[in-house]
Amino acid sequence: MIIHFLLFKKTTFIVNIKLTNKDIVSFAYFLTMIGIIILKKSIMDIEQLKKDRQKWMTWKNIKPLRDALDTLKDVECNVELGDVVKITSDDKYNVEDVARLMMPWRKGPFEIFDTFIDTEWKSNIKYNLLRPYFDLKDKRVADIGCNNGYYLFRMQEDKPKLLVGFDPSPLYKTQFDFVNHFVKSDIVYELLGVEHLEFYEEKFDTIFCLGVLYHRSDPVAMLKQLFKGLDKKGEVILDTFYIEGEDEMCLCPESSYSKIPNIYFVPTIKALKHWCLRAGFSSFEVLETSKTEAQEQRKTDWIEGQSLEDFLDPEDDTKTVEGYPAPARVYVRLIKDK
Secondary structure, three states, X not given: OEEEEEEEOOOEEEEEEEOOHHHHHHHHHHHHHHHHHHHHHHHHHHHHHHHHHHHHHHOOOOXXXXXXXXXXXXXXXXXXXXXXXXXXXXXXXXXXXXXXXXXXXXXXXXXXXXXXXXXXXXHHHHHHHHHHHOOOOOOEEEEEOOOOOHHHHHHHHHOOOEEEEEOOOHHHHHHHHHHHHHHOOOOEEEOOOHHHHHHOOOOEEEEEEEOOHHHOOOHHHHHHHHHHHEEEEEEEEEEEEOOOOOOOOEEOOOOOEOOEOOOOOEEOHHHHHHHHHHOOOOEEEEEEEEEOOOOOEOOOOXXXXXXXXXXXXXXXXXXXXXXXXXXXXXXXXXXEOO
């Protein structure tokens, strides 16, 4: 019997090994041990990566924000997890100057004492759209691309067993820490991306991945990473841009889509389904579709630069400035049951 054993890291080696039948069990055990060693090393590398990324908090554009966090007073607060994550206190004080240091604020809104953070996205619209489709009680939950944690704060209402946010942005992590200073939640925020999910110390029952897939140049590979981040059984709630059409095809923008340079593929729903099935998921369920409207994404004085109104054709809001179909989203549930 000849087995082709492929081991690769920076270099690929192909080894032909001739085995008798009695050698098979020993060789299988050898391969299992190699796999365990590689897995343990990957986990250790993630732990080292987490430590290394804490150094990001000392970057010259981030450190003043971290120093500002240290000036916040520790007061007893009441937290309301509604459309606005609202924080009140009998010992309220002015936090607006600290909050504005952390601009731009993309996801929210938040209200902390007398400061209303009118974020670019009214994220409550998406959250409320998805709210009927999930129950997180006693579940281990991850939010990939969690931004400042708005959805994670809202998810506390379900009393999940664990909430972990993944986003490799020191600015968004600092915004999260600002809000969490008052909320005092047990949410874990990791400066990691979807590519680290399969090596993370926890496996999850539910993974949210909202508005990330179109930023990846290999969407099927990313879907496989989400699949591996789940426990033996679990679900992914995902949204991404899509285009209308019955064929399995996708839009491949030349250089940008809606002025966003890192948009690589905008599929039809049928093409998206095929991607997900190829990644290993056994079920693909469309939950909702929606067109991005100005009431959901707009320019406010809590962001810097442009917003949706600047990304669309001023003569025809059904098209982007590049002439592509205007942004529309599909929300799906993916099931892993093996």
